[in-house]
Amino acid sequence: MSDPMNEIRASFFIECEELLEALQDGLLAIDGGDTDPETINICFRAVHSIKGGAGAFGLEELVRFAHRYETVMDAIRNGTLTPDRDAMLLFFKAADLLSDIVRASQSGEQLDAATIESTLQDLEALTGDEGEAEAEEEAAAAEFQPMTLSLDMELPSADDPLGSKYTIEFAPEPELFKSGNEPHHLLRAVSETGTAEVSCDFSRVPALDEIDPEGAYLAWTIKVETEASKAELTDLFDFVNGLCTLEISEETAETPEETGPVPDLAPPPAPEPEHAAPPSKPEASAKTTPPAAKPAGGQSGGPSANATVRVDLDRIDRLVNLVGELVINQAMLSQSVAAAGLDSNSQVTSGLEEFMQLTRDIQDSVMMIRAQPVKSLFQRMSRIVREASGAIGKRVTFVTDGEHTEVDKTVIERLADPLTHMIRNAVDHGLEDGPTRLAAGKTEEGTVTLSAAHKSGRVIIEISDDGGGINRPRVKQIAEDKGLIPPDQDLSDTEIDALLFLPGFSTAKEISDLSGRGVGMDVVRSSIQALGGRVTIASESGKGTTFSISLPLTLAVLDGMVIKVAAETLVVPLGTIVETVSLQEGDIQRLGPETNVIHIRDVFVPLVDLGAELGYRPAPTDYEGRVVLLIAQEDGSRAALLVDSIEEQRQVVIKGLQDTYGRVPGIAAATILGDGQIALIVDPVDLMANASGKTGSPSDDLQLAG
Amino acid sequence: MSEIDNTITDAAEQELLSFRVGEQEYSVDIMSVREIRGWTRATPLPHASPYVCGVINLRGTVLPIIDLAKRLSIDVAPASERNVIIVVQVNGQTLGLVVDAVSDILSVPLSELQAPPEISTDHASGFVKALTIIDGRMLRVLDLDSVHPPINTDAA
Numbered sequence: 076m077s078d079p080m081n082e083i084r085a086s087f088f089i090e091c092e093e094l095l096e097a098l099q100d101g102l103l104a105i106d107g108g109d110t111d112p113e114t115i116n117i118c119f120r121a122v123h124s125i126k127g128g129a130g131a132f133g134l135e136e137l138v139r140f141a142h143r144y145e146t147v148m149d150a151i152r153n154g155t156l157t158p159d160r161d162a163m164l165l166f167f168k169a170a171d172l173l174s175d176i177v178r179a180s181q182s183g184e185q186l187d188a189a190t191i192e193s194t195l196q197d198l199e200a201l202t203g204d205e206g207e208a209e210a211e212e213e214a215a216a217a218e219f220q221p222m223t224l225s226l227d228m229e230l231p232s233a234d235d236p237l238g239s240k241y242t243i244e245f246a247p248e249p250e251l252f253k254s255g256n257e258p259h260h261l262l263r264a265v266s267e268t269g270t271a272e273v274s275c276d277f278s279r280v281p282a283l284d285e286i287d288p289e290g291a292y293l294a295w296t297i298k299v300e301t302e303a304s305k306a307e308l309t310d311l312f313d314f315v316n317g318l319c320t321l322e323i324s325e326e327t328a329e330t331p332e333e334t335g336p337v338p339d340l341a342p343p344p345a346p347e348p349e350h351a352a353p354p355s356k357p358e359a360s361a362k363t364t365p366p367a368a369k370p371a372g373g374q375s376g377g378p379s380a381n382a383t384v385r386v387d388l389d390r391i392d393r394l395v396n397l398v399g400e401l402v403i404n405q406a407m408l409s410q411s412v413a414a415a416g417l418d419s420n421s422q423v424t425s426g427l428e429e430f431m432q433l434t435r436d437i438q439d440s441v442m443m444i445r446a447q448p449v450k451s452l453f454q455r456m457s458r459i460v461r462e463a464s465g466a467i468g469k470r471v472t473f474v475t476d477g478e479h480t481e482v483d484k485t486v487i488e489r490l491a492d493p494l495t496h497m498i499r500n501a502v503d504h505g506l507e508d509g510p511t512r513l514a515a516g517k518t519e520e521g522t523v524t525l526s527a528a529h530k531s532g533r534v535i536i537e538i539s540d541d542g543g544g545i546n547r548p549r550v551k552q553i554a555e556d557k558g559l560i561p562p563d564q565d566l567s568d569t570e571i572d573a574l575l576f577l578p579g580f581s582t583a584k585e586i587s588d589l590s591g592r593g594v595g596m597d598v599v600r601s602s603i604q605a606l607g608g609r610v611t612i613a614s615e616s617g618k619g620t621t622f623s624i625s626l627p628l629t630l631a632v633l634d635g636m637v638i639k640v641a642a643e644t645l646v647v648p649l650g651t652i653v654e655t656v657s658l659q660e661g662d663i664q665r666l667g668p669e670t671n672v673i674h675i676r677d678v679f680v681p682l683v684d685l686g687a688e689l690g691y692r693p694a695p696t697d698y699e700g701r702v703v704l705l706i707a708q709e710d711g712s713r714a715a716l717l718v719d720s721i722e723e724q725r726q727v728v729i730k731g732l733q734d735t736y737g738r739v740p741g742i743a744a745a746t747i748l749g750d751g752q753i754a755l756i757v758d759p760v761d762l763m764a765n766a767s768g769k770t771g772s773p774s775d776d777l778q779l780a781g
Numbered sequence: 782m783s784e785i786d787n788t789i790t791d792a793a794e795q796e797l798l799s800f801r802v803g804e805q806e807y808s809v810d811i812m813s814v815r816e817i818r819g820w821t822r823a824t825p826l827p828h829a830s831p832y833v834c835g836v837i838n839l840r841g842t843v844l845p846i847i848d849l850a851k852r853l854s855i856d857v858a859p860a861s862e863r864n865v866i867i868v869v870q871v872n873g874q875t876l877g878l879v880v881d882a883v884s885d886i887l888s889v890p891l892s893e894l895q896a897p898p899e900i901s902t903d904h905a906s907g908f909v910k911a912l913t914i915i916d917g918r919m920l921r922v923l924d925l926d927s928v929h930p931p932i933n934t935d936a937a
Contacts, residue, residue: 403838688827690845735843735844735845739827747843754824
């Protein structure tokens, strides 16, 4: 059904993502002062491989850009250009554009050619003249690229300008084709020995009516730079000996520039330093130094060097599902073994315990599969910082920390938007402009730090800036002006900070391109809450602001409190429960005809009956001795959720209802309990938002009467 | 009528799974049946239509269950262990139908399927795609598309 070409194309784009990541890493390392020639080689190879693949798929835009980019990069590689800070910014910008073009090529959209062109020209201005005269070579590149489909062949790295240069004149005789030889293979074999530049001589092709269909009219000139000896090259043509005119001549080495931007036949392999060099190379040992030996700053080293397998996400999800079932099944089995009353020392019981251990290990490992380092996300954010700071003319240093922290893939995907927003806010609102900073005794260049870490079973992501901190009086003033809070209220600092999350709040005096459209932090907060996360703000005047996002490690399991309401078992996410309270007589206060509040430590909290809200039963008549869960609501206020009893606290596997049934108000998802029954997972915040709040008047009457 | 022609053009016979709901005999295209399983108590869904029994655990998947008798407004005793659940697939979605009993698998020539007479007053007639006669009894062919609750509308 699926077109194989499409599949190859798709895998090319996946590969592009990886290459772009490697490019980013390399640039970051160079920016951070890494002078290892291998680092620039990695960047060069990444761009080059993208170009190679793009040529094979006829993505001319991409080929052209990559080619010119790579040409400039080559100047760094051979030492004619030493990039300064501004040059590095240009390189980053070009890398961003390259990823834009890759994306545009994938989706078929059009990009603004002027931006691309101006960036390229800026870039080329760094090296002086090199830009122009490339068109021809480029054409040659495009022409020959289709031969280079074998992107993942274990070819020797083509970039090291080593060894001697040869010019091979290769003109097949008709007999060569008759004996079933294919010049293409020979050309490729030659190119595999080093860096090859192939040009084809069409001059002997006669007019169409004179063509002998079995004749041979083409000749090739291959300029190859290799450490292979002449004899080795001749050996390659052994099979066609006597079937062609072959002339191999050695050139004296010229300037390396000549071979730099050469369109290789064989693109270099993926940029892992590990398998690049053949053992014969004396330089090989230097190139394959363990990545750990390199400076830590964002090297592509350690993790990406591991062997990886690309797996369809659907398959992983299926596996996750199956393991979820296994866990449930195992729980059911344990229950029935317990019900059978077997001796706890019996073989069955001990076997079952081992089984439980195994299941848990499997579950953990499977969850690990879905986990990904936040690195790719952080890289996207570094781009946001560059763009945002460029747009408003602030100089910003972006620091990332803990980018190898692993988080569930879905979390990463859904975190991109809120994080983008927060980063822009930090650059736009958080940091002061240069003069203000200098006046405050800080460096002109502001710093935005993005860090990730695992903390007690959750992931903490922090965005901090060293700006002026939240201007609390102004925040309060704006909130009052917008009518979000009544005037002259006495608010604590935390409460004022929390105002930032109110819908319709935007502090920007003028609406800038970057942020301040009034759809700010409230959207950020709700999308993070949708992931089961929380956002908190810490701000110190004059020192800066830190936003902390705390997220669950995975969206597939949830810590929940299993409760009973009207004979139904339900699960309430543990994260939303602040405390549980057993009601005493007198805790309930009536408020209006059908609503009640409960009185806890001098605070009145609205009472909501879970059973009545879900329609499982009418509101109860007697509240004494019942259990309420205090739920933290979005605005920081609390509500009490009345349940019949609390059963236990456990991890549950989340099963979506969305796909099979649809959305149910007040219900987040479902799960399967140990006995095989389905229990619904309550979404307390949603439930509270839509609650009628009716907690039964008959009970009140009774209470009043009693 | 044209609808029937459309759905069954390339087979001379249609295989039907027949079952009982109350005293009435219904059937569904056997190709849409995934499995038949015993009754299990469903977890009720709040704010759902009365004919939605709730959801059950079908080997790790959450399967919505529909009480066909209620859906078709047929008076029967509440569902119990004696009922069975027919798991069907409609428009790529899996769904359980609670029925009283599964009776038979029948091969019915297409020519013997007739469109139901157009009496719009009867509520249940909207769920019947075709009629046929088996051993002198009327067999209704259920229109699964209309049985299936549209996603989200119930919830809203």
